[in-house]
Amino acid sequence: MWGIVPAAGQGSRIQPLAFSKELLPVGSRVLDDVHRPRAVSEYLLERMIRGGAAKICFVIGAGKSDILEYFGASFGSAGLAYVVQPRPAGLCDAVFRAAPLIAPDDTVAVGLPDTIWFPEDALATLPDDRLSFVLFPVERPEQFDAVALAEDGTHVTQIKVKQRDPGTRWIWGAFKMPACVFHELHELWLRPERNDEYFGTLVNAYLERGGEAFGCKAGEAYVDVGTLQGYHAAMRMLNEPAAPAPPRHSQPNPAPEELRS
Template sequence: MWGIIPAAGNGTRIQPLAFSKELLPVGSRVEADGSERPKAVSEYLVERMVEGGATKICFVISPTKSDIVRYYGGGIGRVDTAFVVQPVAAGLCDAIFRACPLIAADEDVVIGLPDTIWFPSDGLARLPTDRLAFLLFPVMSPELFDAVVLGDGDRVEEIEVKRPGARSNWVWGAFRMPGHVFHSLHRLWCEPGRGDEYIGTLVNAWLARGGEAVGVRAGTSYVDVGTLGGYRSAIGLLAGA
């Protein structure tokens, strides 16, 4: 299974930094020899993808983010790593579909955001493997995220992209799908007049054409570390974990 990590953004909300925002130290980890070292925020997502079954990780980076290659290029345990370049920042959909040449139709795919920290850590393992499935988290301000409206059987009816007055306080934090669904979404995205920036608008169009997706309300806490306030919240979250 592939894990795709879109890490090409500029991180303007938390700049200036002397390094890529995905390498922002948040918390720490203890090495095998008992020493403690800072932990990059993106490591939390990598760990959750591996716990969810990912055996290969693809980082989608900008041409200027060679520090991510240096940080992860030596490998992640027994997990293989690959790096794909997004030439210019053109939205989440453009970033994740840069990995299309690597993904076979019979391989599963998990996707998450590298500047977030969420619990439970095994959330991706709770998602079904036979369809597009979103891992959902309750938040206080859903209008700042992509709120997911569910119908009967937890089927996704609509994704409200940063919409004031959102009907749901459950937002997606990561998602999983079979490779053939990933390529189906890519083909839709490539149609004339589309080129969606957000995954939510693309999925809404896919649902309108008869596609199916489910939302799994298994998330308990979710923090976007891309802002200074989010960084402080993440420190507090980890302190109480």
């Protein structure tokens, strides 16, 4: 399985930093019996590996070589690759930069590198043979991509991209699909009338054309670390003695377009 990590955004909500926002130190890890700072994106990589990823592709901006220097060629049991998004142009553009790497028999998982979520194995609950989303409950779903489900509680009927009063507390935090769906979505996105920035609007078009997507309410807690308030919320969550169930935080401030790029 390939994990795709869109990491080309500028991180304007938490600037100024002297490094890429994906390397923001959050929490710590033990290395050679010493506690050392942990980059926020390490949490996503660990969750992707627990979900089955053997290969992970970072999509980075032209000025973000510090991510390559930090992670190098591998992380844990996964090999790493890097592709460049010339300018931040939305999540769809970033995700599909990895398209040349995805073979017909691959599975693809996507997550956001400035978020921390629990449980750590939530991605493993998703099937490999269909487009599916790990869903998390938050207090301010209008600041995210809220996911509406059918009465059966599993079929996605619509993704409400930062809509006021979306009618649900559940948002997507990561998603998975087989390569055939990945390439079908890519072809749809390439149509002249589309060029979506947000993955949610592309999925809505996919559903309107007869496609299927599924939601799994496996998430317990979700924090966006892309703001100062979110950073503090993540530190509180990670410092709790019993992990998780931590408090369910939502992003304190509205997210600009670059979050999904």
